[in-house]
Amino acid sequence: MSAEPGTVRPGGRTARVRAAVLRAAGDVLAEQGFAHLDLADVARRAEVGKTTVYRRWGSVTGLVADLLGDMAEQSLPRADTGSVLGDLRANAALVRRTLADARQGPLFRAVIAAATSDARTAQALRRFYDVRVGEWAPCVEQGVARGELPAGTDPSLVVRAVSAPLYYTVLTTGVVPDEAAADRAAEAAFAAAVSGVYVVGD
Template sequence: MEQPSRLAGTVRPGGRTARVRAAVLEATQDELVERGFHGLTMDQVAVRAGVGKTTVYRRWGSPAGLVVDLMTELADQSVPHADTGALEGDLLANALSVLEALHDGRLGPTLQAMIAAATCDEQAAQGLRAFYSRRIQEWAGAVDLAVKRGELPEGTDGAEVIRAISAPLYYRLVVSREPVTREDAERSVARTLAAARAGAFVSPG
């Protein structure tokens, strides 16, 4: 799920409001990388962004509100799914984009902090679900194209295929705390592709 590691381009037309949001989200990501979610404070984000504390509290309300808006911004900036002309190439592109994100010195810690936030805050959990739902649905389009080309059975659930690609990688990162390698990504693609071709992801009915 390809996303930028830094919030480049967050300043959009809209004057001061857009500039304030960009500065606050940049500061939020900086704080998440350095301190994690449990170390994220509204006051420190305000200081780092050079914005009044009242503005930050009024607009975002809580650290979870900052995280949710940051996830929205990262999702908005992510690029479309790959279209290599073959499903295997598209799935490998997806797996490698996940691998790149997890290894990125800035985005990797940001994602881990977001996941940590979601385990203890329902607002953050809803934001995380929305974030990944957008990315999964985007990449599911590559699977839909493969179905149209006849590479997979009719009725294949593209979103489930994409989840199956990234699930082993996130398990290693978050649960077992093991290194996540290119070999892991390639293995996940091979196994998911074999299962998809066998009809394992065809929706009932």
């Protein structure tokens, strides 16, 4: 069974082509949004043959899926501060910086908007966040092991609770949360976790 376009990770010279195309696609998303993402334009920006782009990615959604996969792989690793609250604050700070970034912020907003009406983009976005949540889940698991959080606490629920209010603020007001807001998001998630809100199962 052959893989979908944009899902095979290349090496060597092909890797350089992929990097150039993904960089160009990210630029278009950040500058103009999903509606203006065109494979021929991306190929021109990346200085790559148009047929190469069409053959490898096949569609705009295939290209976005690969871009999100690459972003998940390249994202910074989780912090290890020695405490759950410290780790969650670091996570909130990273999310806030991403949303405030001149390129990354508009790029994410464009992809999130596209995901509301395009199933494949939505699936790729879910995979991206599954990878990132999985990267940070050990901070909660270690907190449970240290006795900071109750047994049965669901790590993914806690991690998602940190970033949820930050994304909500951006999407509903257009304003990037400040550092104080990021700290509050982490503290609220931690307080809820301590109280057992995110304990699942028996």
